[in-house]
């Protein structure tokens with residue numbers, strides 16, 4: 073987990089920031105909707121229809137939105153116990169390598185989710201109560217992982233130079 | 237040579253369907269194939285993914301065989317929904333299993349063309365399990381009930397209840413915390429959700445057709461099926477369709493009464509609504525049926541004909557069952 | 559050795575190697591899981607499996623409590639609520655030897671009563687407490703170690719994300735599990751406080767006196783803590799009183815924390831924005847691990863090694879307590895090197911049927927299941943701070959960048975010793991976990 077790094081710079085980091093704020097707004101919306109549903113359940117004995125599926129969908133979209141920001145901030149668990157003796161440049165090279173691998177993995181996941189979104193659209197799958205189509209949420213996942221890949225790529229040269 | 241098939245499903249290994257249908261079925265296939273087919277069962281989504289993905293896992297070969305609910309992906313399998321309409325299904329699982337299986341052979345090939353369906357079936361009667369006694373529609377008013385499928389939810393709404401959609405694992409907690417007043421499930425599921433411990437009242441509808449059912453499919457990856465050696469495929473074929481449907485009925489028809497006795501021994505009350513009341517319920521839920529029929533025309537098929545056929549099949553296989 | 563064990567063993571070895579080579583934990587699990595998947599099945603199947611899996615994994619109602627609890631923690635931190643808790647605990651205990659560290663444990667326990675995640679508790683309390691502990695000259699090892707073990711109270715004291723996951727995987731009642739975990743959670747709090755008392759008695763230099771406040775200041779900070787205590791009462795009272803579910807309590811916690819912060823003007827737009835960014839960062843970290851664990855666990859299930867292990871154990875005809883000891887030992891070893899959520903998701907399908915089939919002299923299989931759930935929770939808590947991969951320790955060291963991670967691990971060690979003692983007590987006396995459940999149901 074890395075916090076307190078330098079301010080985001082570059083458009084990939086800003087993209088991550090925009091997605092994270094959007095995800096955060098959705099998560100706040102999920103919290104408010106849940107509260108509203110609880111209150112309405114008390115008062116009228118009828119919760120907001122489909123509250124459970126809206127919470128699932130909303131928190132899923134929120135988490136996907138958070139991913140690129142996490143990468144832009146290098147929020148990941150790294151064990152440096154065994155490589156502490158390495159010179160800074162060597163450790164930086166290792167970090168750059170893994171960031172490149174993460175970029176590749178995220179790009180692959182983006183492509184996969186894009187296919188998944190197309191299939192979900194084709195099969196006409198919807199949510200249980202409200203009948204919302206879900207393909208766009210899977211598609212948002214593709215966008216989110218593409219943004220992760222870009223944010224990771226932006227880190228590779230910086231880490232290679234021993235920054236961060 | 238030996239072929240290993242991976243069977244993937246969403247319930248834990250202690251569940252009735254796992255113990256009383258999937259395991260015996262897999263063992264039967266294995267022994268009849270003389271060791272040519274080996275079926276490894278992976279319960280509780282062990283191979284990864286979420287229940288709504290199971291069908292695609294069979295289509296894509298992520299698992300060789302899957303058990304799932306078509307209702308897990310609402311909107312995707314519109315024809316089989318006909319059995320989930322209110323007051324279509326029979327009280328007995330064996331009747332529904334045979335009816336759905338026969339229906340599937342005629343009308344669901346298009347819907348399930350991406351996989352090789354081994355068996356398509358539905359459970360027996362589902363009951364209303366609630367905190368308070370339900371004798372009439374007025375008792376249902378405002379009652380927060382967890383519903384099992386989209387159409388059953390609409391039926392409950394039509395009856396005046398407040399249907400709540402939530403994932404099955406949430407149900408025990410939601411009941412114990414008063415978030416919902418009960419749930420609508422068959423007896424067979426009651427012990428694993430501990431509903432009989434938390435809810436004292438169980439309401440059933442007299443006779444058939446009953447309030448609702450939920451449909452299931454056991455499906456196999458197409459390429460895997462077609463790639464099997466002839467003799468192995470014959471064994472699978474011999475254990476598909478009606479043969480499998482009859483086996484599939486067991487967990488509900490055999491475990492259901494056991495659970496009912498268990499609930500009664502705890503002092504729980506099982507209420508059967510009157511025939512007049514049932515007639516009221518049928519009338520009240522009629523708009524749900526009509527709306528579904530209207531919806532099918534938009535999707536390009538004739539729901540009314542399917543409904544008539546489903547009812548006829550339930551009647552045909554229901555002869556001799558009360 | 560059966561080939562299944564070799565496959566799984568190579569997988570675990572590769573995972574550790576990648577992690578030792580600085581691969582992020584979630585990425586390492588993803589890579590090894592995918593590699594194992596390729597080895598057992600093939601590339602086409604793996605690619606198909608990945609098509610919608612990340613979406614369905616993240617859009618899961620049960621997991622939605624995680625970002626919500628994290629958001630609540632971030633809002634509490636930005637709104638100064640965690641700091642209020644720490645200040646109040648400090649006003650009560652600060653002057654005694656080691657009192658500020660005891661205050662950290664007390665504040666963590668209170669925060670644990672509104673928060674279900676240990677990472678969120680560690681991060682929230684750590685941000686408020688670490689600068690203070692440093693200012694008063696506390697030994698860095700003791701300071702960071704205390705925050706790390708205090709953070710485990712986030713799951714040891716209900717509500718608890720880990721218990722929710724246990725309840726779902728084993729079809730047990732969440733409310734009963736929460737009740738069962740309450741006394742053991744308070745016991746953990748007591749043990750941590752006693753550990754600090756003993757440590758600082760033995761080596762007073764670890765914790766210089768100070769941190770106490772005068773009477774006026776004490777009244778002010780105790781009044782200040784009322785809102786957060788009210789939120790705790792609403793959230794916990796709501797769960798036990800049958801008003802809402804854990805996800806609902808997390809949502810209500812978020813909204814009430816936000817409301818209190820806005821009303822007291824300790825939160826403004828910029829703070830909320832910062833809290834959302836902090837939530838994004840922590841949530842992304844956890845869910846990348848969940849994604850890695852999903853793929854790694856699919857590989858392990860495919861290898862069949864867990865099933866064969868369960869079969870082997872059941873065939874050995876060991877005495878029940880022998881099997882239990884073996885399983886708990888396996889958990890402690892796994893917990894040292896694995897992510898805890900992944901660990902229980904992976905092992906429960908194997909271990910749970912083994913345990914519930916044994917006779918421990920309890921009234922029912924349900925009691926055995928609840929008791930085992932509490933024991934699993936305790937070993938998960940141990941795993942969160944045990945080297946080399948202790949999630950809480952990582953969180954603390956990201957907050958205290960000037961303290962080497964090895965120092966924090968050394969600070970954790972005395973607490974780990976008492977953890978084992980507490981585990982032994984809970985194994986010997988199942989009634990410690992079960993009496994509240996028996997009394998209330």
Ligand code: NA
Nearest residue numbers: 670712715717
């Ligand atoms: Na907690």
Ligand code: NA
Nearest residue numbers: 893894941947
């Ligand atoms: Na650990």
